[in-house]
Amino acid sequence: MLITTENLVKKYTMGESEIRALDGVSVSIAEGEMTAVVGASGSGKSTLMNMLGCLDRPDSGEYFLNGENVSRLPKDRLAGIRNRYIGFIFQSFNLLPRMSALENVELPMQYAGKKDARGVAERALEIVGLAGRMRHEPGKMSGGERQRVAVARALVNDPALILADEPTGNLDSKTGEEIMSLLESLNAQGRTIVIVTHDADIAARCGRSIRMKDGRVVS
Amino acid sequence: MKSHIKLGTRNLTRRRGRSMLTIMGVALAIGFTVGLLSISEGFMSALDGMLTGSGPDLFVRPKGGSKMPFGMQGNAMLDADLLPIVRGIPGVEFVEPIYQAFSVDGGSTGFGPMMTMVSGMPADDFFKIRPTASIARGRFFSNDDGAVVVLGGVVAENTGKDVGDKLELISGRKLEVIGIMEKTDEPFDYFAYSPIASLQKIFRDSGRVSYFLVKASAEAGPESVSEKLSKAFPHLDVQTVRELIAEAKKMLSMARAVHFGVSCFALVIGVLFVACTMVMSVSERIREFATLRVIGASKGFVIRMILAESIILSVVGGALGCCIGVALSKLIDLLIGYFVGETFMSALVSPRIFAVGILISVLIGAFAGLLPAAMIMRRNIADSLRYE
Ligand SMILES: Nc1ncnc2c1ncn2[C@@H]1O[C@H](COP(=O)(O)OP(=O)(O)OP(=O)(O)O)[C@@H](O)[C@H]1O
Ligand SMILES: [Mg+2]
Numbered sequence: 363m364l365i366t367t368e369n370l371v372k373k374y375t376m377g378e379s380e381i382r383a384l385d386g387v388s389v390s391i392a393e394g395e396m397t398a399v400v401g402a403s404g405s406g407k408s409t410l411m412n413m414l415g416c417l418d419r420p421d422s423g424e425y426f427l428n429g430e431n432v433s434r435l436p437k438d439r440l441a442g443i444r445n446r447y448i449g450f451i452f453q454s455f456n457l458l459p460r461m462s463a464l465e466n467v468e469l470p471m472q473y474a475g476k477k478d479a480r481g482v483a484e485r486a487l488e489i490v491g492l493a494g495r496m497r498h499e500p501g502k503m504s505g506g507e508r509q510r511v512a513v514a515r516a517l518v519n520d521p522a523l524i525l526a527d528e529p530t531g532n533l534d535s536k537t538g539e540e541i542m543s544l545l546e547s548l549n550a551q552g553r554t555i556v557i558v559t560h561d562a563d564i565a566a567r568c569g570r571s572i573r574m575k576d577g578r579v580v581s
Numbered sequence: 582m583k584s585h586i587k588l589g590t591r592n593l594t595r596r597r598g599r600s601m602l603t604i605m606g607v608a609l610a611i612g613f614t615v616g617l618l619s620i621s622e623g624f625m626s627a628l629d630g631m632l633t634g635s636g637p638d639l640f641v642r643p644k645g646g647s648k649m650p651f652g653m654q655g656n657a658m659l660d661a662d663l664l665p666i667v668r669g670i671p672g673v674e675f676v677e678p679i680y681q682a683f684s685v686d687g688g689s690t691g692f693g694p695m696m697t698m699v700s701g702m703p704a705d706d707f708f709k710i711r712p713t714a715s716i717a718r719g720r721f722f723s724n725d726d727g728a729v730v731v732l733g734g735v736v737a738e739n740t741g742k743d744v745g746d747k748l749e750l751i752s753g754r755k756l757e758v759i760g761i762m763e764k765t766d767e768p769f770d771y772f773a774y775s776p777i778a779s780l781q782k783i784f785r786d787s788g789r790v791s792y793f794l795v796k797a798s799a800e801a802g803p804e805s806v807s808e809k810l811s812k813a814f815p816h817l818d819v820q821t822v823r824e825l826i827a828e829a830k831k832m833l834s835m836a837r838a839v840h841f842g843v844s845c846f847a848l849v850i851g852v853l854f855v856a857c858t859m860v861m862s863v864s865e866r867i868r869e870f871a872t873l874r875v876i877g878a879s880k881g882f883v884i885r886m887i888l889a890e891s892i893i894l895s896v897v898g899g900a901l902g903c904c905i906g907v908a909l910s911k912l913i914d915l916l917i918g919y920f921v922g923e924t925f926m927s928a929l930v931s932p933r934i935f936a937v938g939i940l941i942s943v944l945i946g947a948f949a950g951l952l953p954a955a956m957i958m959r960r961n962i963a964d965s966l967r968y969e
Binding site for chain 1: 584588591592595868869871872873874875876877878879880881882961962963966
């Protein structure tokens with residue numbers, strides 16, 4: 363198993379009331395799987411993705427990534443793990459403004475201390491079909507193009523796991539379709555992919571669906 | 582490639598207007614500090630220069646006058662007959678009796694006419710006591726010259742007088758300029774010299790002198806001679822040039838303490854200025870910093886990036902400030918020149934002052950960057966990604 367969680371709990375307190383965004387989540391995802399996470403708004407999908415992506419630590423429960431318990435590692439260790447093992451794609455792209463597509467894609471490799479970042483970044487941008495847009499800044503690109511830059515950025519450190527939180531949420535259906543095909547081809551190369559989505563068609567294209575409700579996995 | 586520096590500069594150029602305003606603020610703070618520093622530095626080094634200069638090293642004068650010998654009131658209260666007694670004190674190499682007169686002829690300052698001090702003295706030992714002095718034009722006076730005067734280099738410049746012109750004393754009597762001395766950057770540039778006998782005659786004051794200038798022998802040194810003179814003339818005031826300069830330095834350090842306080846104030850405002858800009862700039866980019874952390878940037882990287890941005894902002898201001906400071910000190914020099922004529926004190930712009938200016942701006946930047954860096958570090962990545 364690439365991912366195994368045991369009874370993950372994440373609580374948020376809003377004044378008096380306490381929200382259990384994750385209320386004892388245990389899931390396992392094997393290497394090479396393409397998994398959809400579905401559920402109503404507020405059911406805890408993004409919170410689960412944050413845990414799986416080592417962006418946040420659970421209040422209780424364990425998370426084993428590739429066999430290593432990462433649920434209580436210090437933050438800079440987690441940054442290293444994210445950098446090496448995990449690629450992220452967000453609904454709102456989260457590219458850095460004022461940097462060209464190429465520089466955005468190079469960044470994760472700089473933190474990994476890789477040589478020839480430029481060459482690898484150029485190849486990644488070619489793969490996502492942006493060979494002609496490398497010098498553009500995100501502000502001068504369409505939503506679909508930005509998301510493809512984000513996919514290229516998620517790829518460059520050759521991560522075992524790609525986490526996509528509503529990657530097509532801000533795109534029209536045609537561009538969303540293009541991004542999905544990209545993710546499918548990455549999955550075909552053996553990468554494990556987890557996609558949060560509200561779109562039933564997209565969920566149907568994944569090998570497996572995890573349905574959440576009120577912080578729990580219901581199926 | 583130092584990508585945190587690159588990211589920092591990029592962001593600064595993005596918000597050009599705001600960055601420029603901040604840079605101007607820092608530039609003014611640093612400029613002010615550097616300007617004040619170079620002025621007091623210049624004054625201090627001018628005073629130190631006087632210590633190593635040639636010339637007399639002791640004054641013997643009546644008690645109770647002004648501390649500075651040059652502005653002495655109640656002229657000519659000493660008996661000229663004291664001269665051989667002073668000369669007889671062991672360790673005294675030369676003694677010059679001085680009869681002090683004043684002129685406001687020629688030249689002017691923002692405050693009014695330029696004042697020239699005319700020292701009546703014997704010609705004998707002038708060049709022995711002041712080995713670096715020399716005559717540029719005309720000649721030096723001899724003891725039996727009449728109403729003549731020799732001008733120090735700066736006096737000649739300030740009054741615009743040359744050989745053959747007349748210099749009018751405050752009393753109305755005119756002295757003929759017979760010589761101009763070379764400018765040497767020593768105190769005697771700032772005086773005019775006449776035969777003592779003719780000044781005493783003009784003021785009908787024969788047998789009286791204003792003060793004695795004493796040169797101690799190299800073996801005895803001014804301090805020991807000063808002690809002996811004080812003992813021999815308890816009713817007179819004996820002061821070494823060293824003491825006089827120490828006195829002047831003391832006054833200057835008080836001024837310096839005020840400068841320091843004002844500068845600190847300016848620098849604190851500089852820190853607040855940069856900190857304010859950085860807090861704004863960082864709050865706008867909470868999602869960006871979170872994104873950097875998501876793709877693997879360490880905490881240290883993000884802190885360095887914020888500090889780099891803050892330091893670059895502040896150092897650009899600091900460099901500009903150094904230039905403003907130099908301009909400011911030159912301006913003050915000009916103003917001093919305009920109001921009091923040329924003086925031996927002028928601002929000193931040394932590389933050391935630039936180094937201090939830049940160092941201070943680095944510190945301003947580092948301090949100012951700490952708060953926004955801490956602000957970002959306190960945030961949770963997952964929360965920051967949701968931040969609108
Ligand atoms: N930082 C936070 N502070 C307080 N409450 C939070 C925080 N993050 C999430 N929550 C709460 O946790 C619950 C789960 O949120 P989460 O974002 O995981 O839902 P989601 O399934 O991703 O919803 P959506 O489909 O709308 O994105 C929600 O009730 C949300 O209000
Ligand atoms: Mg969500």
